Amino acid sequence: MDIAPEKQRDMLRQMQTIRRFEERASDDYHAGDIYGVVHCYIGEEAVAVGVCSHLTDDDKIISTHRGHGHCIAKGADLNRMMAELYGRETGYCKGKGGSMHIADFGIGMLGANGIVAGGLPIIAGAGLAAQMDGQGGVAVCFFGDGASNAGPFHESINIAAKWKLPIFYICENNLHSAQTPASKTLAQDDVAARATGYGIPGVIVDGNDIFAVHEAAGAAVARARAGEGPTLIECKTYRWRAHTERPGQPDHRDPAEIEAWKKTDPIARLVDHLKTRQGQFSDEEFEAMDAEILGTIQASVEFSKASPFPAPEAALEDLFAD
């Protein structure tokens, strides 16, 4: 693996930022400061970071309802993200979108999406635009195992394969879709197996291993940039928290399964790697990194609390139709 140690530390910083951002978002949601719905990505951080570490601002991604990790890995501004969760005017959607609608076109983040599988048609358009631009840009679609059972998954991959669009598809298979185990809905255990039907590579990786994700995404980026068409990567991973943070949210998962997956914590694995294999990292350095991250999260909360709520009249602005 040829990732420079500094880059590995950057990836760790991003993963830890995602985790700390969401821990705070969850706390503040339960305290009644954050509105709407919050879906946490904790446990899946290696996927977003391993993929986005290959991308530039010119490359596009589309996210899901569980989108904070994708936003942060693509370089979104933490203040504007937190302010959006807080429903403030300084947020990415002027406080009118909330957790599931964060977008930042300037960095190629085309948006989170509250519609399951809603990102799949959008990425086909983004891929076609990138192909027509001819500048070597790629478009990446994150989606869940649940979304892979919806029609847009098949429509998007079919046309992307046929037209050799510079896209790659990242299925975050966290084994559950809301309250439904994937084992009850997937006709085959592996989503990646469906790639065969479209004549494209289908790859399965350990989604909690940042290096495995990074390597697979690197090959998919290279293939897309070379004009060879899409790749479907299935990352086997797990969400640590319930489907949403809503109080009383049922969670039918087996506690033993949750505990077993926590033992494969992608952040702990990277810290361990940096300490033992690289020998260039210590617990003290990780603590210092973490303290710095907590400081930026605290600053984003203070920024949010100091920002006004949107004026009631603003509800009628930024509409496509009235």
Ligand SMILES: Cc1ncc(C[n+]2csc(CCOP(=O)(O)OP(=O)(O)O)c2C)c(N)n1
């Ligand atoms: C079209 C549509 N159907 C149903 C829902 C309700 N819903 C929200 S999230 C979710 C589960 C999605 O599962 P998956 O795609 O595996 O993503 P995960 O939540 O596991 O990250 C469902 C059914 C929705 N938002 N949109």
